Amino acid sequence: MYDILGTILHIKLAYGYPDDAPNSICTVMLPHHDVSPKICQPKYIIQSDTSEYDINQIIRITVRGSTDTDYFKGFLLVAKDQNNQHITGTWSLSNSSIKTISCNGTDNTVITHFSTENKLQIAALWHAPSFISEGNIFMKATIVTSYDEIYVDCFNITLKPKQSNSLRVQSISTNIETRMITKPNTKIRWDYSDNIVTVIMTSEPVNVGEWTAIGFSLDQEMGDEYIFVCQVSSTSNVLLRRMHTKFGKRPYPLPSSVPVNISSAVYENGGVTCKFSFETNSTQADNESAPITIGENYYLISAAGNLRTEEQVAKHDFTFVSTKTYQLQNSEVIDLDESFTTTTAASQTNDIRVNITWSYAGSITTVKMMISNLKISQWLAMGLSLDESMGRDHVFICQRLNNNAILLERFINPEGRTRPALASTIVNPGGSFNISLQKFENGITYCDFTLSNFAGTQRRKRQNSFPALSQTASYQPLIAIGNLDSSNNLMQHAQNSRVSLSQTVSLNRNEIIIYDLQSVGSDSTGLMKAHGIIMVFTWIVLVSTGILVARYFKQSWPKSKICGKAVWFGIHRTIMTCVAILTLVAFILILVYKKGQWISQKNQGEFAHSIVGILVISFSIIQPFMALFRCNPDAHYRFIFNYVHATVGFSALVLSIAAIFLAMFFTQFQFQLNKEWSILVVWSCWLPIAVIIFETIEFYFRKKNSSLTGKIDVYDMNNLHANSKNKPETIQSIENPTKDRIKLLALLLHIIFAFGLALALMILIGKS
Template sequence: MKTFRRRPFHGIVLWFIFQLIKDVNSYSNGAPTFVCQSMIPGHGVSAQNSVAPYSITPAQPQTEGSKVKLMLTSPSKEEFTGFLVQGRTSATSNNTIGSFISLPEDAKTIDCNNIKGSAATQSNNSKRNSVELEWEAPPDYDGSVTFLATVVKNKQTFWVGIESAPVHVKRSADAPSSGISTTFPPVSPVLSEIFSAEQDIYSGCGKTKNCLGLPEGCISVRNCTTAVSVRPLGLKYQFDMIAKQSEYVAFALSDDQLMGADNVVECIHDGANGVKAYRSWNVANAKKNMREYYEQTGFSLVTGSYADGYIYCRILHDSLNTLNDITFDLENNPYYLLLAAGSSLKPNSVGYHDIARGSTADSRKLSDLRAVVPHDPIYDDCNVLKNCFGYPDDCINDESCTGIVTVLVEGGRYQFELKGKTSGYIAVGLSNDTMMGGDSVMECVYDPNSPSSNIKLFMSWNRPGEKSNTRNKVKQTGVNLLSSSYEDGNIYCKFTRDVKTTVEGKIFDLANDKYYLLLAAGSAVKSEHVRYHDIFATSSGQLKALSDVGSFGAASKLYIRLHGAFMIAAWIGFASLGIVLARYFKQTWVGVSHCGKDVWFAWHRFFMILTWLLTIAGFVLIFVEIGEWVQGSSQTHAILGVVASVLCFIQPFMAAFRPHPGGRRRPLFNWLHWLVGNTAHIFAIVAIFLAVQLKKAELPDWMDWILVAFVAFYVLVHLILSLFGCISERQGAKRINAFPMNDMHTSRSPLNNMDRKRDGVYSGFRKFILFLHFVVIIALSTVLILIVVLAPIERQWTSLQNKWNM
């Protein structure tokens, strides 16, 4: 009996010892060879059935060097303690192939199927969230390989058989052939195209297009079971979708994250390698998809492919589409993007989404992510090894310059680079001040008719005291063009300039003298010189040596900003208030005075004096800034602004010499005063509208809509007050003229006019309208002034958002 009882005890002990040894072998010090085929750790628990939070990703879908770099990682940054990775001829095969030749220090190889180093595993139980490996195929191998991975998070939690995308290994030309034909077929051309399309889907996600991939986090490691990307393409939207082990893949536009009342586009496998696309509708509150009742319009299938369970398609979708009486506006309305894939189809419908289903975390306008400019090497080492100056201000850091110049000094060699978004020219000038005149200019000019190079480099001269440029008498020997290009509307040129040159009798010594940089671009050129810089023109704010590396900031635009702010405050704000008071409120606040004057007159005079002072100040500031008369598109704005300023200037002098209220010419003065004031107001408002289009102002186009809102509101106030003025006259109350050009009393003091003892009819309503008018005008003026002072407002807003998100 004792012997009988000891045996179970010993058996239990031996079983625990065996399990401990097995756990140590498979968990702490790596996987043992007996798990090579199953890849299942001997932990005594089952593998997880959920989607693994880990992925195994090859660096490329094809290699000709027989070597493949792999990354085992967790998109969600989840740590793991153990892993086992093998290369196999296919995901369903047990044929292990190849060897691991490069591993991290905490990993080792084991021999599976008697192939040395054919699997990689951990060598200790330290925690990690990624492993980088390098695998090499046999010398004579030409075919497909899929990498399988088992990842252990802890003893009770692990995932088995995580697959990579297949990699096509192409035997290099100098590799020896064994003379034996392999039985592993190469990747088909269709599957190769799908793999390439898959990488295109991942490229630019979050920068140039919106993307959704499943499982979560798979976009960053480029190994999704299913994925969709969407980007604006002209007036349409391009959707690219891919799914693995699937018969269909579909996206939907939805107002929430749930299935129901959604606009769906499906790509389905239609026999052989064919793919078709359909529009369908997710029925609200029914978990049901319907296709056959809806017209297949508003989208088109550009391309579609199917091979070995992989399905890919590209859809071009209209920005506006109506389905089931609901209009889907992809340009202006935000949507959740739903994505689903399944392994089966139904007649006139798709099957259950058993492969993948999910949605974006938030709704957004699909137009939010427009194409962005990729990294441009011209920005490399800016203000570190070379000087950089660009337009608009502060564009260097985010590589968004419309135009840029760089200066690299290497010993006695001065190398310049110019790049601008123009089809005409971009030029940089060396100047002793921030104004045009007496400057040595280097121009990169686009010549589409040139048989050799489309870009020509010229030296030219800005004539002193003139807004003109010439290259006729300038020797073209001081510069040497190194390289140039014209692509996608961008001019680029790289050139060197001699350290010392003489232009128009003036010596330019780059080594010993300091200069301001003038940067300009225009859309038109002539044979002998460039034309007006209608795209942009800017000046650096520092006089410095070109060899003194540091930031070339733009010259201060304080006077321009103050000019705009003063003019808006004067004409949008104070003039609008003063004119309304004088026109409609002479019969309001009767019996109340300020300093012996009627309330309306005291406030009218106060507002108009502010208008006069701000206008004169703004007029002086802009002439101090510009220095002379402008050219190009600025002239219309300038002419209207000068007319408005002159009319404004003479108004108070006309008022100072006005005839006595009882005088014979007093009505004539009243009419002239009204005409001059309103003409100045109209001209000033039109000039402000035109200022929005000026490059130097850097104002957004949508500012026009705020100005339109101001005009509409201002006109509406006039209509309302005029209407109630007419109604009050008909009721026999004290007469309020719509155009009160005759004085209603002989003195502005209400104490001397006994007929005016009470307010006119509807004075309470007029006061309410005036209060509303005051609030709206002040609000609009404040917004407009902020837009002008903080211009360019979009850049400032983006910068502020970035600071908030830090």
């Protein structure tokens, strides 16, 4: 977190300091030129690529002359907050003619010149702080055109906080559970005597509003064990609590009724120490985990995270699981960083910002990657592609490992979703790759490297069919982000965490790539999930029910009407109208999500789904319009409508199943195949079973009625009074209610079964 520093604005340059402004400039307001500042004139302009700022946002600031002749030799550029005029944020460079100055112990707080050459404009990147006080930010510049021509407090712009940022600023003290904590170093010691285990747990760094905990588990999974939570409240008070996870990971750990003796709980110098003891011969508490006893082999589990607003434990950001077991009667001293394997909670990708710049000089391309908010066990990649799709691309991946180390590697992405391969495994990938910086500092991940020693085009073509990296080719930048597994292996990114930028770049010229991954964050996937949920409910529950009603209930309820029409027709029409409307709504949602763009054919699964989906949507819209223009039931050519209507409807149902199956391949959802696929397989099997059930019912009663009709005909031939004309109708009226009740029961069974499958699949889509 950046400290809010006292704001100053000054410059020392030109002839007195030919190389640059001195660091001492931070303590004075005017350059040491022994001259007074000039009266302000509209000769220079400060510009920003945005009028608003957000937490951790990277903003390009430009200082330039108002005309082509308004040069300057030196400058000082600084950002100040509105309330107390303190320096805020930090700076990074976009070209070699400028440098940063460190003020009051904070690096990169001021931008100044690097040489006395005439400058028409300069550009720098300002990094907003992680936590900002309310109010505007003022960007101010001191401009020096010559030794005696200095402009101070003449040129400035104002950046307003975004509305969402203002809300977050107001709630920083009460809503810190969403903040990713720094991985604490935890040490644990325990001793045993007379059935009592005495534990000393020390963790640092731990901030206000954070917690750290240890647990003793009979396996390496969290759940059904006792944990001891040492937490620092928003008022810096320390509390030690014994809790249990009898009911697994949800709900959050619950307070335990089993006592724990607290010896001390201290928070000082950014670290927390909790000393406590507990008995190992306690009895089983109701609805709690099994007692902790001696003689058992326990895995040691530790976790850390934020507190919720009511000082309750929120979901952990880190977990630590021992690779061996411990017995509590044996005294231990354990350093978690040295002894444990580490895993991290699922990381959010919608708040990551990346700034990539490179310069070209002497046939060497120097690339600098700066990434804000890259979480532990996450990676961010820059790909250079000859088109806007992944495949046959050069990829540079910056990884933050689960031990907080930074690793930069060069990869080749052979084809589409094929797993990237290290560039060292490819013959002559193009240029030499050399790492110059890998570090994490002040919330920023730095990955710098150089590319040099590029071979000639003809040589590359002879030795390697893969398109080698070129300093002269135009590339489309691709940005992607994903997670690392527990072994620090790359996991595939979600579709919503990859973007192709519209600009084109080349390695033989200076470039700046700035991208805020909030624009492709998880919020936008809500439209895709809504599309999937609506389609699943519509085509699994509604369509199948509407078809069964039209097929098997035309003879049911002969004396009842809905709006003057047969009951089956009223139900079928209502359901299918809803199907058309919901399908159209789902189509609009996915159209908005894709911003009107068609799926590339290189994404074969998604492209196939889109084609099948368009057919399903078209058929569902055609059906009601076709019904509006149907002829009367007794018309000579009515059978044509009947066959076409049934064929289109049945085709749409079959295609909908295919579309849902194709959606299972989408990387956006990251489905677990044993769940989603099993649901679809069961659904595909159930449909013919449901039809067989109804056909069996119809066949049984048709055969039964045929037998009864034969008996009635014999009776009629021997009926002297010829008064048996209505006998068949009488028997039909007796038998139909029984058949209708059985069919209604079968329909209800189908609806319940279909809704259950659809609900399970909709929940999985929502959680994906």
